[in-house]
Structures are given as C-alpha cells and as structure tokens.
Amino acid sequence: MKLQYSTMERMTGAFILLTLIVFLFTVAVVGRGKNWFRKHVVYYTTFEEGYNLVSGSRVKLLGTDIGSVTDVSLTKDNKVKVQVKVLTEYSSRIRTNSVATVESPTVIGSEYINIRPGTSKAALIPPEGLIPSKEKKKFTEYLEQYEIGEKLEHLGKILEDLAQITDQLKDPKGPFFGTFSNLQEVTGTVEAGEGSLGRLIKSDELYEHMDAFVATLQETADKLVRAGASIEEGSAHLEKATREAPEMVDKTQELLDRLLKVQVILEKVMTEVPEISAQAREGMQEVNRILDSVKENFLIRPNLPPPPESETHGLEIRGSQN
Amino acid sequence: MNEPIIACDTMEYCEEDGTCLFSELSFRLERGQRGVLLADPHRCATILLKICATLVAPTAGQISWFGQSSDQIDGQELYRLRRRIGFVHRETSLISNMTILDNISLGLQYHEEMVREQSYDRVAELLKQFELYEYRFLRPAELTFEQRRLAVYAREMVKKPQLYLLEHPSLDLGERVYSLLLNVFNSCSIEDGCAFLVASIVPEVIHRWGDWVLVFDNGRCHYFDAGQFDPSIYRESMRRRGALLSREWRGE
Amino acid sequence: MQAEDYLHMLTGSCGRWILQKLQRLADYLGFFVVCLKTTLRYRKTGQRLMARTFIQQLYFTGVQSLELICLIALLVGGLVIIQGIAQLTRVGSRNVLASLLTVVIIREVGPLLTAVVVTLRSGSAIAIEMGYMTVLREIESLEMQGIDPLHFLTLPRLMGVTVAVICLIVFFNVVSIFGGFVVAWTLADVTFWSLFSDLALELNGIDIIVGSVKAFVFGLTIALVCMYHGFRTGEAITNIPPQVSRALVDCFILCVFFNVLISALFYL
Numbered sequence: 001m002k003l004q005y006s007t008m009e010r011m012t013g014a015f016i017l018l019t020l021i022v023f024l025f026t027v028a029v030v031g032r033g034k035n036w037f038r039k040h041v042v043y044y045t046t047f048e049e050g051y052n053l054v055s056g057s058r059v060k061l062l063g064t065d066i067g068s069v070t071d072v073s074l075t076k077d078n079k080v081k082v083q084v085k086v087l088t089e090y091s092s093r094i095r096t097n098s099v100a101t102v103e104s105p106t107v108i109g110s111e112y113i114n115i116r117p118g119t120s121k122a123a124l125i126p127p128e129g130l131i132p133s134k135e136k137k138k139f140t141e142y143l144e145q146y147e148i149g150e151k152l153e154h155l156g157k158i159l160e161d162l163a164q165i166t167d168q169l170k171d172p173k174g175p176f177f178g179t180f181s182n183l184q185e186v187t188g189t190v191e192a193g194e195g196s197l198g199r200l201i202k203s204d205e206l207y208e209h210m211d212a213f214v215a216t217l218q219e220t221a222d223k224l225v226r227a228g229a230s231i232e233e234g235s236a237h238l239e240k241a242t243r244e245a246p247e248m249v250d251k252t253q254e255l256l257d258r259l260l261k262v263q264v265i266l267e268k269v270m271t272e273v274p275e276i277s278a279q280a281r282e283g284m285q286e287v288n289r290i291l292d293s294v295k296e297n298f299l300i301r302p303n304l305p306p307p308p309e310s311e312t313h314g315l316e317i318r319g320s321q322n
Numbered sequence: 323m324n325e326p327i328i329a330c331d332t333m334e335y336c337e338e339d340g341t342c343l344f345s346e347l348s349f350r351l352e353r354g355q356r357g358v359l360l361a362d363p364h365r366c367a368t369i370l371l372k373i374c375a376t377l378v379a380p381t382a383g384q385i386s387w388f389g390q391s392s393d394q395i396d397g398q399e400l401y402r403l404r405r406r407i408g409f410v411h412r413e414t415s416l417i418s419n420m421t422i423l424d425n426i427s428l429g430l431q432y433h434e435e436m437v438r439e440q441s442y443d444r445v446a447e448l449l450k451q452f453e454l455y456e457y458r459f460l461r462p463a464e465l466t467f468e469q470r471r472l473a474v475y476a477r478e479m480v481k482k483p484q485l486y487l488l489e490h491p492s493l494d495l496g497e498r499v500y501s502l503l504l505n506v507f508n509s510c511s512i513e514d515g516c517a518f519l520v521a522s523i524v525p526e527v528i529h530r531w532g533d534w535v536l537v538f539d540n541g542r543c544h545y546f547d548a549g550q551f552d553p554s555i556y557r558e559s560m561r562r563r564g565a566l567l568s569r570e571w572r573g574e
Numbered sequence: 575m576q577a578e579d580y581l582h583m584l585t586g587s588c589g590r591w592i593l594q595k596l597q598r599l600a601d602y603l604g605f606f607v608v609c610l611k612t613t614l615r616y617r618k619t620g621q622r623l624m625a626r627t628f629i630q631q632l633y634f635t636g637v638q639s640l641e642l643i644c645l646i647a648l649l650v651g652g653l654v655i656i657q658g659i660a661q662l663t664r665v666g667s668r669n670v671l672a673s674l675l676t677v678v679i680i681r682e683v684g685p686l687l688t689a690v691v692v693t694l695r696s697g698s699a700i701a702i703e704m705g706y707m708t709v710l711r712e713i714e715s716l717e718m719q720g721i722d723p724l725h726f727l728t729l730p731r732l733m734g735v736t737v738a739v740i741c742l743i744v745f746f747n748v749v750s751i752f753g754g755f756v757v758a759w760t761l762a763d764v765t766f767w768s769l770f771s772d773l774a775l776e777l778n779g780i781d782i783i784v785g786s787v788k789a790f791v792f793g794l795t796i797a798l799v800c801m802y803h804g805f806r807t808g809e810a811i812t813n814i815p816p817q818v819s820r821a822l823v824d825c826f827i828l829c830v831f832f833n834v835l836i837s838a839l840f841y842l
Binding site for chain 1: 629630632633636637640740741748771774
Binding site: 375397405411414418432 | 615619621623703706710712721
C-alpha cells in the first residue's frame with residue numbers, strides 16, 4: 001500500500017475531515033438544543049379543539065420547557081387527541097391530578113401545552129397514559145373575564161355625560177356663565193368702591209375713622225390702666241370697687257383684644273382686596289382657556305352644539321372691559 | 323480464408339445536405355494487410371477512416387469489425403472494440419492537462435486498474451524507442467509538433483491494437499522519425515499481424531504502406547492492387563483537374 | 575400587418591421561447607440520466623484513476639475556494655447582523671438575532687451564495703475545460719482509448735463539485751455565524767454563549783436536512799449544466815464563450831429555482 005501522499009491528497013483529506021467534524025458538531029449542538037439525545041416519555045391528552053397545536057408545539061411544566069407535541073389527531077368521538085413527549089426526568093411530576101391546558105403567550109398564536117404538576121399523593125400516570133385536560137378559554141371568555149364590554153359601556157356613558165356637561169357649559173344663559181357674570185359684576189362693584197363691601201373696602205374716610213377710633217381706644221386703655229393702678233393703690237379703701245375692678249378690667253381687656261383683632265383684619269382686608277380682584281380675573285381667564293381646550297377635545301367636539309351666531313361672550317373681552 | 327478485420331458491404335455515406343461522399347463501397351481488410359485511401363476531395367477518405375474507427379456511422383450498407391457487424395454492437399461493446407483499433411487522425415491530440423507519461427499510460431490505468439508507477443514501467447520502453455523518455459513529465463504544449471505526433475502514435479501502440487487507422491502518417495514528421503515509425507509498424511505487421519488502413523493525399527505512400535489502394539473519384543471508388551497503381555498517373559490526373567496541390571504533392 | 579398577424583407572432587414567439595426552455599430542461603435531465611446509466615455501467619472500471627480525478631476536482635472546487643467562501647461568509651454574516659441590529663432595535667427585539675441568522679444565512683443565503691461562488695469559480699472552469707477538450711478533439715481521443723468520456727470526465731467532476739459544495743456550505747454557515755457574532759458582540763454586547771444557545775434552540779433538524787439537500791442539488795446542477803454546455807461546444811473555438819456564458823446563467827437560474835422549490839417543499 002502506498003503510504004506517501006501528495007500535498008493535494010492531504011489537504012483534501014483534511015478538508016473533508018474538518019467538514020465532517022463541523023457537521024457532527026452542528027448536529028450535536030442542535031440535538032442538545034432540541035433534546036434529541038435525552039429520553040422521553042409519551043403521554044396523551046385530549047381537548048375539544050385543536051387550538052392551533054401542531055407537531056413541534058412546546059410542552060411546558062409551570063412555564064418551563066419539558067417536551068413537545070409529537071402528533072395531533074382526531075378521535076372517533078370528535079375530540080382532538082394530542083400526543084406529547086416529555087423528558088423522562090419530569091415524568092415523576094405528571095400525576096393523575098395534573099392538568100394540561102393550552103396556553104398562549106399572546107391570547108391567540110404560539111400555543112403551547114402547559115401542565116400543572118400533580119400532588120405527590122396522587123398516583124403517577126404511566127407512559128402512554130392520558131393527562132387530564134382543561135379547555136382553553138375562548139376569546140369571548142377573555143372578554144367576559146376582564147368585563148371589557150361593561151367597561152366600554154361605562155366609557156360610552158361617561159363620554160355622553162361629558163358631552164352634556166360641555167353643552168351646559170357652552171350655554172351662555174346656563175349656570176356656569178351666569179355664575180361667572182355675577183362674579184364679574186361683584187368684583188367690578190368692589191373694584192369701583194360701590195355697595196357695602198366696596199364702600200367698606202374702598203372708603204378712605206372710614207379707614208381714618210377707624211384709625212382714630214383705634215387710637216382713642218388705645219388711649220382709653222392706657223387711662224384705664226392708670227386708673228386701675230390708682231384704684232389698686234386705694235384698694236384698701238375701696239373694697240367694693242376693688243372687687244368689681246378686675247372684672248371690669250377683664251371686660252375692658254376683652255374689648256381691647258376684639259378691637260385689636262378687628263384692626264388686624266381690616267389691615268389684612270385692606271392689603272388683600274386688590275390681590276383678590278386680580279386672582280378673580282386670572283381665574284376667569286383660566287376657566288376660559290379650559291373651556292377652549294375642552295371644546296377642542298376630539299371626544300367632545302362632535303357633541304357640541306353650533307356656536308351662537310353673533311353674541312360675543314368671550315371671557316377675555318369681558319375681562320378686558322374691566 | 324481469414325476472418326477480415328474490417329469488411330464493408332455496399333456502404334454509403336451522405337451528408338445532411340444530401341451530398342453523398344461515396345456509395346456502393348465494398349472492401350475487406352485482412353489480418354496483416356495494408357490498404358491506402360486516396361481521395362478527391364480528401365474528406366471522403368477522412369470520413370471512411372472515421373467510419374472504420376466507429377466514430378461515424380454510415381448512412382447505408384454494412385460494416386463489420388473482427389466479424390462483428392455494426393448493428394450487433396452496443397455502447398459498451400463499442401468502447402471495447404475501440405481498444406482494438408489504433409486511430410491517428412491528423413487532428414488527434416493528446417490531453418493537454420496531463421503529462422506525456424500519463425497520456426500514454428492512461429488506457430492502462432483506466433482499463434487494467436494499474437497503479438501509476440506500474441503503468442509507467444510498461445510504457446517506458448516505448449518512450450525510449452520514440453526518444454520521448456526524457457520528456458515524459460512534460461505536458462503536450464511543451465513538446466515540438468514531431469514529439470507530440472510521436473506521443474500520439476505511442477499512445478495508440480500501447481493498446482496493442484490489431485488495426486491501425488492512420489491519416490497522413492508522414493505529417494509533421496522528419497524523414498528519420500518517419501523511418502523509425504515505419505520500422506516499428508512494419509515489425510508490428512509482420513510479428514503481430516496488424517492491419518493498416520492509411521489515408522493520404524500523397525500517392526507515393528503506396529510504396530511504403532500499401533497492399534492495395536482505394537481511389538475515390540467524385541463519389542466513385544476504384545480498387546487497385548499495389549502493383550497496378552501508378553502514382554504518377556494519379557498525380558497527373560489530379561493536376562489536370564486543378565486540384566489544390568500541397569507542397570508535398572508537388573514533390574518539393 | 576394585421577392585428578391577427580401580430581397575435582400569431584406574439585403567441586408563436588412566446589410558445590417557442592417556452593418550448594426552448596423546456597427542451598433545455600429536458601436535455602439537462604436526459605444528460606443526467608445518461609450520466610447515471612454510464613456510471614452504473616462502468617462502476618467497476620478505472621476506480622483508481624477516477625478517485626484521483628475526484629480528489630483533484632475536490633481540491634480545486636473545495637479546498638482552493640475555501641478562503642473565498644470564508645471571506646464572503648464573514649462579511650455576509652456581519653452584514654446580516656448589522657441590518658438585524660439596526661432594524662430590530664426599533665422594535666426592541668434584539669433577542670431574535672439568532673433566529674435571523676438561522677433563517678437568512680443557514681436556510682437561504684448560505685447555500686445560494688456558495689452555489690454562486692462555486693458556479694463562478696469552478697463551473698466556468700469546467701465548462702471551458704470541456705469546451706476546449708471538445709474543440710481540440712481530446713474527447714475523441716478518449717473515446718478511441720476505449721474510455722467513455724461521460725464516465726471518465728463527468729463522474730469525478732459531478733462527485734467532486736457536489737461534495738465540495740456540501741462542505742463549503744457547512745463552512746459558509748459556520749464562518750458567517752462567527753462573523754455575525756463578532757458584529758453582534760461589538761455592537762450589541764451579545765455574548766457568544768447567548769447567541770450560541772439561541773442558535774441551538776432556533777436550529778432544527780430540518781434545517782440541517784434542507785441545507786444538505788440544497789447542497790447536493792446545487793452541486794449536481796452546477797457540474798451537470800457546465801459539463802453539458804462544455805460538451806455542446808462543437809468544433810469551433812468561438813463557440814466556447816457563448817456556451818460558458820449560457821452555462822453560468824443557467825446554473826444561477828436553476829440554483830435559485832431549486833432553492834425556492836426546496837424551501838417551499840420543506841418549510842411550507
């Protein structure tokens with residue numbers, strides 16, 4: 001036998017051998033991924049429908065791959081019989097109280113069989129035995145489960161209500177615009193210094209009277225304190241007066257406190273009135289903007305009545321008039 | 323009577339356009355015999371050689387080789403038959419991507435399952451005889467015309483055929499090499515009883531190769547024994563008819 | 575000319591075109607059958623010589639094409655992953671890169687590109703070699719040696735090219751996966767083992783079978799079509815270029831056609 005080989009022969013041999021090695025390695029890798037080289041146990045299960053199960057569909061135990069569907073066929077009593085092969089190492093968990101269900105990661109499509117393991121007290125299902133099954137929920141059942149129909153109904157009602165509210169809001173004679181016009185009127189009157197509140201807030205004379213009154217009160221109080229001190233000094237002589245004096249002092253003090261409080265309130269009112277007026281104007285502008293955006297909403301827009309022909313009740317216009 | 327190596331009976335060959343190159347052709351080539359084909363146009367002789375070499379089928383008539391009729395021969399038998407025929411056409415060539423040694427020993431390696439070295443040993447003597455031994459590892463393109471032609475003859479001789487079909491055997495060969503070739507073929511004819519059918523445009527070839535001669539003249543065939551045939555008369559008749567004269571033809 | 579004449583011309587030319595294509599397909603099929611018959615007839619003849627010619631063909635088509643195939647595979651693998659990352663990032667599904675490699679390269683692009691490379695490199699060489707052998711009457715010489723050219727020339731080339739294509743497709747797949755991994759690792763921080771385990775999950779036994787079937791069919795097609803056109807060259811040397819060109823075009827079209835056919839048969 002010739003034992004000397006040419007370079008061409010050696011390289012060709014190496015090429016073929018390398019290919020064979022790579023090919024076998026690929027087969028091994030694929031086989032490992034597909035569990036070709038592991039032992040399986042065959043079981044059967046039946047369903048009312050096929051649920052898109054095909055040969056090769058996965059079989060999972062608590063969501064973990066443990067095998068695959070090997071055959072799907074129809075039985076004589078019009079049920080779908082599914083043959084599954086399960087890795088031997090997991091066969092101990094397939095018991096008489098295990099339940100096989102068809103599930104799908106996306107309500108419909110890529111269906112697989114999920115097996116709920118049985119309890120250890122239940123008997124093992126022998127190879128080629130039948131695993132109890134539970135039918136897969138239909139799409140309509142999913143709808144029922146999540147009350148999707150009811151929720152859609154509610155949404156419809158809400159939209160209807162919203163449309164009604166918008167109608168009412170849009171009515172120039174409605175309560176919304178009525179309230180706002182009243183508010184506008186009140187703030188205008190206050191700002192103009194008319195009416196009791198307006199006069200109260202805007203009258204400089206009243207303020208001066210009040211100021212003078214507070215000063216008088218302050219003076220009176222001082223005098224009373226001084227009188228009290230005199231009275232205390234002559235307490236021994238004026239026992240009756242002494243008994244009545246503290247009560248009188250208390251009353252006077254109370255009066256004084258009340259007057260002081262009134263003064264503080266009045267000062268505060270005096271400083272806040274222009275701010276309240278500005279806030280009210282801003283509030284009206286804000287409401288106007290909200291109304292505009294509400295009108296722009298695609299849900300509400302179709303439900304709005306047509307705008308009044310010539311009346312201009314824009315809040316800004318009215319605001320600017322003030 | 324010996325079994326003929328080739329026997330033609332009322333053979334005819336017409337081309338696709340209907341032109342018949344020859345018809346009613348009958349001849350026999352016996353073991354050890356040597357026949358010469360002279361033709362005008364030369365294509366007649368070339369086609370007849372190819373028919374004898376089993377490469378072309380006649381359009382009518384019968385031809386048999388070694389007693390086997392053409393209609394009895396199937397595909398595999400045809401290749402077996404070809405191994406008994408040495409055919410050197412003027413355009414026959416060597417296989418260009420093989421060395422001279424591989425070209426010549428190819429038949430041995432293929433048919434007899436010989437290991438390369440073993441087949442090389444078998445052809446070494448012949449290569450030495452044809453002065454090709456030192457060029458044995460060269461490819462055909464690296465040889466001269468003469469060497470290539472000799473290599474073709476050597477390749478055919480390795481088969482040890484019983485019939486040689488040769489076209490212009492003197493083509494591309496110098497006088498010395500041609501004589502060498504003639505000697506080899508003579509010994510083959512005498513010792514092994516090989517038959518030769520030679521096609522040529524040179525009528526004098528009859529002196530070296532012919533026991534008989536077939537002259538094709540416008541579709542008609544004339545048979546002559548070697549003693550009856552006068553090359554000068556043939557040459558003169560061709561010249562009168564204005565046939566294209568080659569350098570050899572003019573005797574230059 | 576009348577409308578009827580135009581209609582006749584249209585239907586006639588269309589029919590002739592279809593019949594010519596069918597005729598050529600039938601010729602290829604016939605040539606294949608004759609080659610098979612010849613192989614069976616001479617199965618015990620010239621085995622040693624044939625083995626040597628087979629090795630030469632395998633060396634030329636397989637070993638010498640390896641670097642070209644590896645380079646193309648590396649680039650194509652990278653390219654597929656680049657596009658995969660670019661497109662899949664938009665939908666946030668980078669984890670399907672292995673699936674992309676399996677579907678695009680192992681099932682479709684690998685076999686087809688390998689066939690194209692082998693056609694361009696070896697198919698053309700075979701067609702030219704056969705063409706020259708016919709023109710230079712080397713085929714006739716072989717016949718006069720008692721050697722059937724269909725056996726001596728066709729069988730080793732058929733086997734050599736087919737085995738080479740099978741091997742080259744395996745290499746193409748492996749190298750393109752490696753190229754894809756390099757790009758995936760660089761651009762998407764995909765680890766080798768995650769890609770590898772995804773591939774192992776994605777690849778099926780059917781992919782290996784389909785790859786092998788495709789390789790076998792492509793190898794046979796390339797060798798047969800190129801041999802056929804080489805033998806059809808005739809006596810004029812000027813016939814070689816058109817025959818080679820026709821051989822390469824037919825090889826490409828047939829390979830694409832068989833690719834679609836085999837994929838449809840196995841995956842639909």
